[in-house]
Amino acid sequence: MIVYMPPRAQRFFAVVVTTIFLAFSGCAVAPVAAQSPFAETVEARSLADVLEDVTPAVVNIAVTSRAPAETNPLFNDPYYRRFFDLPQMPQQRHKMSAGSGVIVDAANGYVLTNHHVIEGAGDIAVTLKDRRRFAAELVGSDKATDIAVLKIEAERLTELPIGNPDLLRVGDDVVAIGNPFGLGQTVTSGIVSALGRSGINVEGYEDFIQTDASINPGNSGGALITGDGRLVGINTAIIAPAGGNVGIGFAVPIDMAQAVMRQLIEHGQVSRGRIGVAIQDLTPDLAEALGIERIRGAVVGSVEEQAPAAHVGLQAGDVIVAVDGQEITGAPDLRNRIGLTPVGSTVEIAWLRDGERNVARVRIEADNGGAIAATFPQKLSGAILQDASGNVFVETVEPNSAAAMAGLRAGDVIVAVNRQPVQSREDLSSALRAARGTIALDLFRGGNRLLLVIR
Template sequence: MKCRTKYLLCPLVLLAALSAAPTPTLAGLPATADGQPLPSLAPMLEQVMPAVVNISTVTRIDAADNPLLRDPFFRHFFAVPRQQERESNSLGSGVLVDARRGLVLTNHHVIAKADAIRVTLGDGRTLKADLVGADPATDVAVLRVPTPGLTALTLADSDRLKVGDFVVAIGNPFGLSRTVTSGIVSGLGRTGLGIEGYENFIQTDASINPGNSGGPLVNLRGELVGINTAILAPGGGNIGIGFAIPVNMARAIMDQIVDHGAVRRGAFGVAVQDLTPDLVTALKLDSQAGALVSAVDPDSAAAAAGLREGDVILRLDGRPVTNGADVRNRFGLLRVGARVELAILRDGRAMTLKGEIADPYRGFLPADKLAPSLAGALLGDPRGRGGAVLVGPVTKDSAAWQSGLREGDLIREVNGVRVGTVRDLTLVLRQSRGLFRLQIQRGEQLILLAQP
């Protein structure tokens, strides 16, 4: 009891003493040291923070996600439970890049399968966001927040980044909103990680954790240089190896999504590979920079441009080529109809070739002419891949989309009959007088789609 009284009275005595004494001047950090201002990221962050947003989603879980209910015939004859809603909060981050149009850049995996998306601004406002479009191949998504008073970041030229440049990552790791970490650019042009279809990552040691996905990576001027996307974490935690999508790639994808609602990648029809030391010696090259043409598709844009197997691509549109992945990434960002210029070596002679990116779905037919349940999809015969019908672009929420078709699917059977061309599919539908079920190949998986 004495001890407790002692500790209760001491603060009162101290308070009385302080009230009787002159008010002390609290010591603070000096504004300068040796006449120089102390370095701080605070002024830059004050300008950047209003453009960083938190993203949360609402996802409706369909009973069909249960493996026992995936079979279409089971679902036809047995009642399935109603949908249930599950709300997921603080799934990721985003960054405002266009204040006038309310455009937000984030990762596709942050908003994938979301039925509703909410964006929380730096001032605390939570708003419903519209999905403009997404590109899973690069893991980029674009949202629109229709509201005034927004602040956007300036986009830098990520091609000018150098290893050793200082960068800052901002996001909402583990729900801790507006968290800032700093580091340097540890590497550039990271590919072959198996994270995305098109990879050209910025590597950084600025700490990135779950919840940082989709948030900005900025330089010391507060300009956006990348979209934080992934980490290498063998033990499950951050070890200082994080990856961001370069803003130049994200901007190119965003422009197509805003213009068309999706990315319309063209086709050039060329396969390339890296130059090995043995190839450099055999081809009598000066360096290992460049990409070797390993195949050219007949009747392709590459063939029309005059490209041949064995050519070495050194420059693409005036910019040096690093390796095969560099060529694939840059072709993957070009739109249909874009003009390209290739600087190549052929048998030791320097040459310049010019070509035009082709439409990979040229000659495809609207599927609504074949069956009402396929309306909204384009169908065609894949070049060099017989024995199936290739599904082209599928309009979201169309009849074909509701039937389960997605771009890139291969239709192998219709109503139990094997088809290899659009002509085969047309004949089967005429004889069957309707579409009842499809067997499609999606990647390595075979899927059966029953039609209502």
């Protein structure tokens, strides 16, 4: 007779038989380590252990600033106030805002945050996770990198260990810590979505880490850390078409923030370095025209006379591919490397010319306005220009300026105004002053020629 035995009973029967057999054979029965159904959960909680150590280093920043009071102009009319017996209206009102910061030097009380968090601040207060609150001194801030340094006088501070952003890869796990919407300290997780992002702010020095870890208003200045609790970025911006987080956030790499921090602590401001070249990205079209197989680097558009670059023999058309042995990805990358290198130091520049690699050490000099503002009409104000090999190179364009609103972009090369060729800033200024009404600028942008019409 065949008796059906369910699988669970079969397993139980097999264990019992095996145990009895081993017992009668004189063999010791080793205890079986039970596999906990929560084993994976316990392993995943290791991040919580990391956060217990690092979250005390992330602080909330409260800023009080003064803004002009919004009142009807009639309230400031003495006859109107006298007739209606109205009191004098306040000329200013207090404005409160909140952000985040990161303690990076516990011994000296230094806190990193964003420039836009403390911009225009009257009073700054830092609140720790243990709810201690301290008045903060603004050591200095830098708008171009959106980094600011605060100092607090406090004991028993926790600082975050510094990581290496160069080791990050797309897909690595990261955690954002900050104070979104003034709710208090909050932790969100995600991955590295992209590296080396630029073009978010045409005026700034950018090399952003992009992440989908939720970064919302109030997270600015907070920490972006790796899974082992190392600080790799300062959260700074989001792209939010609908006004909320859509998974596109940006952080300033900590090595860039530290370079700015050192200058702010030592000098109170950041001195930009330069070698005296106008540059643009190496596009596939330019690479083909120059006979270069690679498409990563920065093309030299022009070299200023007597500049450090001229002294080592750099020429228009050269392609800079490395600084101090590290590969250059494009013009923004080179601009960051040179701009944030201390003035007076030297760097090793590698460039390609006619297929040959050249290397030289170049001294970094202070950027005292090698690129100057042209005498533009009001509708094109806000652009900074350089002469570039018989044309005019647009170095930067102020955000929200008239030039930006007109469509001019950093990296544009202006070759003509109203079909009149221009070969220098002086030519451009003269042509613009002579123009009446509509202005037509002939440009090269990204290897393509276009006509920008400004009314």
